[in-house]
Amino acid sequence: MRKIFPCIILLLVSISLSAGATGGIEMWTVEEVGTETFPAIGINATFSPLIIPIGIRGGIEYSWKHEEDVPVIGDVSTSIFFILLGLEYYISPPLSPVSFYIGSGAEIITISGSSSGSITGDYSYSSTKFGFLVYTGVSFDMGLMGFFAETGYGTVFAEDANITHIPIRGGIKVNI
Numbered sequence: 001m002r003k004i005f006p007c008i009i010l011l012l013v014s015i016s017l018s019a020g021a022t023g024g025i026e027m028w029t030v031e032e033v034g035t036e037t038f039p040a041i042g043i044n045a046t047f048s049p050l051i052i053p054i055g056i057r058g059g060i061e062y063s064w065k066h067e068e069d070v071p072v073i074g075d076v077s078t079s080i081f082f083i084l085l086g087l088e089y090y091i092s093p094p095l096s097p098v099s100f101y102i103g104s105g106a107e108i109i110t111i112s113g114s115s116s117g118s119i120t121g122d123y124s125y126s127s128t129k130f131g132f133l134v135y136t137g138v139s140f141d142m143g144l145m146g147f148f149a150e151t152g153y154g155t156v157f158a159e160d161a162n163i164t165h166i167p168i169r170g171g172i173k174v175n176i
Helices: 004-013
Strands: 015-030 034-049 054-070 074-091 098-117 121-142 145-157 163-175
Touching: 015 054, 015 145, 034 074, 034 163, 054 098, 074 121, 098 145, 121 163
Parallel strands: none
Antiparallel strands: 015 034, 015 163, 034 054, 054 074, 074 098, 098 121, 121 145, 145 163
């Protein structure tokens, strides 16, 4: 037991954490319907050991869109909330503040919306699906602060439609 305690302390000290806020756009495509672009905001955190270039990432993002006076339908509001749990691999040149990363992970996606029109009446819906996201990005670290930009490709496992999304986002992060 005495030998395990120093190993646990060493492991905890050797894990880095970066947490950040993101902003950007999400381009959602539904087969036979088309592509819509939504603004998006989110937060994420990545835990990684200092000695190996792999990290575990968790993130939450929210996208929304409101359109007024759509012909026949009326006012339309759509919101998309998703949670990501993934793995990242870092590629960093020696002694450089710039690092590149690739990652992939599972998503839980909730899509909800409502419409209100004189012809169609009031209508609302909500659906939760699972998905998968593959992404890549670049990170610029300056000590405790850093910036990043990334993009990716995701698919939603829906039995009734082929749904994909492309996130384009950037953000600021704090390295601990």
